[in-house]
Amino acid sequence: MTLPDLECLSLSKTFGGFTAVEDVSFAVPPSSFFSILGPSGCGKTTIMRMIAGFLDPTSGDIRIKGRSILQTPPNKRPVNMVFQHLALFPMMNVADNIGYGLRRKGVPRPEIDRRVGEVLERISLPDAGRRRVDELSGGQKQRIAIARCIVLEPDVLLLDEPLGALDLKLREHMKIELKALQAAFGTTFVYITHDQSEALVMSDQIAVMNHGKFEQVASAAELYYRPATSFVAGFVGDNNRWRGTLTRAEGDELQLTTDAGLVMTGAQHGRGLRPGDKAEIFVRPEAIRIARAAADIKGFDNRLSGKVTSTLFNGAASRVLLRPDGSHDEIQVALPQSGEFADLGRGDDVHVGWNAAQANVFPANDEAG
Amino acid sequence: MQTGARIGFILLFAPLLLWLGLLIVIPHIDLFLLSLRERIGVGEYRTSLANYIAFFGEPLYLVTFMRTAIMSVLATVLTLIIGFPVAFYIAKFAKGRAQSVLFLLCLVPFWVSELVRTFGWMILLRETGIFSELLQWSGLVDGPVEMLYNDAAMMVGLVYTSMLFMIVPLITTLESLDDSVIEAGYDLGGTGPSVLREIVIPHAMPGIVSGSIVVFMLSLGNYLTPTMLGGKDSLWFTEMIYAQFIVRFNWELGAAFGFMLLILSSLIVWAMLRLTGQTLEKTMG
Numbered sequence: 001m002t003l004p005d006l007e008c009l010s011l012s013k014t015f016g017g018f019t020a021v022e023d024v025s026f027a028v029p030p031s032s033f034f035s036i037l038g039p040s041g042c043g044k045t046t047i048m049r050m051i052a053g054f055l056d057p058t059s060g061d062i063r064i065k066g067r068s069i070l071q072t073p074p075n076k077r078p079v080n081m082v083f084q085h086l087a088l089f090p091m092m093n094v095a096d097n098i099g100y101g102l103r104r105k106g107v108p109r110p111e112i113d114r115r116v117g118e119v120l121e122r123i124s125l126p127d128a129g130r131r132r133v134d135e136l137s138g139g140q141k142q143r144i145a146i147a148r149c150i151v152l153e154p155d156v157l158l159l160d161e162p163l164g165a166l167d168l169k170l171r172e173h174m175k176i177e178l179k180a181l182q183a184a185f186g187t188t189f190v191y192i193t194h195d196q197s198e199a200l201v202m203s204d205q206i207a208v209m210n211h212g213k214f215e216q217v218a219s220a221a222e223l224y225y226r227p228a229t230s231f232v233a234g235f236v237g238d239n240n241r242w243r244g245t246l247t248r249a250e251g252d253e254l255q256l257t258t259d260a261g262l263v264m265t266g267a268q269h270g271r272g273l274r275p276g277d278k279a280e281i282f283v284r285p286e287a288i289r290i291a292r293a294a295a296d297i298k299g300f301d302n303r304l305s306g307k308v309t310s311t312l313f314n315g316a317a318s319r320v321l322l323r324p325d326g327s328h329d330e331i332q333v334a335l336p337q338s339g340e341f342a343d344l345g346r347g348d349d350v351h352v353g354w355n356a357a358q359a360n361v362f363p364a365n366d367e368a369g
Numbered sequence: 370m371q372t373g374a375r376i377g378f379i380l381l382f383a384p385l386l387l388w389l390g391l392l393i394v395i396p397h398i399d400l401f402l403l404s405l406r407e408r409i410g411v412g413e414y415r416t417s418l419a420n421y422i423a424f425f426g427e428p429l430y431l432v433t434f435m436r437t438a439i440m441s442v443l444a445t446v447l448t449l450i451i452g453f454p455v456a457f458y459i460a461k462f463a464k465g466r467a468q469s470v471l472f473l474l475c476l477v478p479f480w481v482s483e484l485v486r487t488f489g490w491m492i493l494l495r496e497t498g499i500f501s502e503l504l505q506w507s508g509l510v511d512g513p514v515e516m517l518y519n520d521a522a523m524m525v526g527l528v529y530t531s532m533l534f535m536i537v538p539l540i541t542t543l544e545s546l547d548d549s550v551i552e553a554g555y556d557l558g559g560t561g562p563s564v565l566r567e568i569v570i571p572h573a574m575p576g577i578v579s580g581s582i583v584v585f586m587l588s589l590g591n592y593l594t595p596t597m598l599g600g601k602d603s604l605w606f607t608e609m610i611y612a613q614f615i616v617r618f619n620w621e622l623g624a625a626f627g628f629m630l631l632i633l634s635s636l637i638v639w640a641m642l643r644l645t646g647q648t649l650e651k652t653m654g
Contacts, residue, residue, distance in 0.1 A: 053556075054552060073555075075555045075557075080557060081552075081553070081556045083549040083553055087547060087549040087550045087552070087553040088553075089553070090550075091568070100557055104557065104560075104563060149557070152557065152558070
């Protein structure tokens with residue numbers, strides 16, 4: 001088995017009485033794209049700064065290719081960081097920015113020029129070397145900031161929400177470009193973000209973080225379909241969420257009566273819930289089938305009929321809100337864009353259904369996701 | 370309507386024009402004409418370069434002139450060397466309240482007049498002063514020590530007097546340097562000195578140059594500090610000007626001296642800007 005490029009072992013950091021990072025362990029295999037996803041203030045930046053060397057962990061160890069780097073100062077670590085606001089050196093031109101690290105390593109001048117030229121070629125900005133940093137567009141700055149690190153051939157490249165300052169269109173474009181750059185250079189990327197779509201699109205592995213702890217480390221698809229905790233279920237993707245009491249448990253299948261009186265079935269995926277437990281059930285709007293006739297949904301475990309309360313048009317992500325008969329809960333359902341529901345309006349009768357396996361049930365947690 | 374706007378413009382512009390005209394342009398024209406006048410008898414004058422020839426012909430004038438320039442440059446360099454770490458600490462390490470308190474501490478000495486501040490140094494440095502007493506009490510010296518009336522005391526006074534004018538522009542430029550740029554410097558393999566040389570100082574250059582220009586001008590034109598701390602032998606060029614105007618009543622020569630000082634300061638500031646690749650617009654913001 002090859003050694004992981006980056007390994008954190010029981011990493012903790014406290015500031016005074018506040019625990020920012022608590023007993024976090026993870027390993028990042030070579031040449032992979034690893035993301036840490038969490039709301040602001042969850043401790044993800046603290047982890048990143050500890051890896052970069054700007055903070056010392058209170059306890060635990062950080063290893064790069066099997067060797068502890070805790071005693072290594074930041075300027076000697078085989079780790080480089082792309083900062084949130086990029087932190088390009090405004091007093092230098094593009095080539096000097098990229099060559100900075102090589103100059104510090106004492107690489108001879110012709111060698112620096114050659115390697116800077118090569119990396120500029122690879123980020124498709126071959127003629128940008130003599131330009132000033134403030135003449136570049138947001139996307140170009142982004143690529144320069146990455147090139148400035150990659151030219152040093154670090155074992156691990158840390159990226160601290162580098163897309164946060166870009167506008168939506170450019171951000172979508174840069175997601176694809178970052179992933180392509182990572183594949184092209186084969187460098188291990190550790191990426192932190194609060195934007196789930198950035199993490200889902202780019203990463204091989206994602207760690208979801210909340211209150212200083214990792215809630216789940218898994219692939220994007222696994223996080224989406226099999227969230228391990230109610231926090232993950234609530235944070236990753238959209239979800240319908242109901243609280244209620246379990247009334248029946250048979251194998252993996254659970255029956256739950258919501259506080260508003262709806263009865264529905266869901267899957268517990270080995271979480272050991274028992275009848276009588278308070279629980280929460282999560283169903284994705286896109287896992288719910290919508291139909292005009294009751295007969296169309298008779299194959300589903302859960303079936304409800306109700307009236308449309310409003311339609312939320314958002315292009316491909318359009319939703320419809322409906323209220324089941326005899327309840328005041330609201331259900332969000334994704335609207336298929338095949339055209340058959342284009343004329344759906346407020347007050348129309350519709351039928352919805354979903355399978356128990358698509359509904360995740362978790363022990364009730366007072367903490368809001 | 371058009372004339373109304375014109376009158377408004379003239380009215381708004383008048384104070385500035387009066388200020389420039391009455392206090393700067395007219396006196397300088399007068400001084401210049403005065404400096405080109407030679408007295409050949411009682412109440413008899415003619416236009417000549419005699420005053421400038423006198424300046425270049427007398428070694429004492431030239432030596433004092435050059436000494437003033439060199440000492441002012443030295444005072445500027447010393448102020449920069451002492452002020453830079455202080456400004457860096459206030460701008461980058463001190464946070465919130467501590468920052469304002471430290472800044473205030475730099476400002477406090479300027480609440481009293483320059484005369485009183487200079488007297489403060491005299492109390493510390495004179496023969497019967499605090500330092501002298503302290504050295505005698507500790508047994509390091511046998512008799513009283515005179516630390517006043519030499520170039521070192523004068524330099525201390527000049528640096529002290531102009532410190533604030535160096536620190537303020539430095540803090541302003543250093544504060545505008547994003548912390549993450551410094552961190553990026555370390556992250557990419559930089560060491561303390563190299564980050565300072567390649568990132569911090571180039572960024573702070575406009576502040577360094579504007580601070581230096583102000584401190585240099587203040588030192589060059591200072592009269593009080595060289596006189597009080599440097600004593601009779603301090604030989605500062607402003608003292609020569611004073612002597613010509615007030616003691617010898619030779620306004621013609623004094624005016625020539627004043628013009629030489631103006632030319633000197635302009636030259637040195639110009640050289641400083643050329644040397645650092647800065648422009649006056651950039652440094653004065």
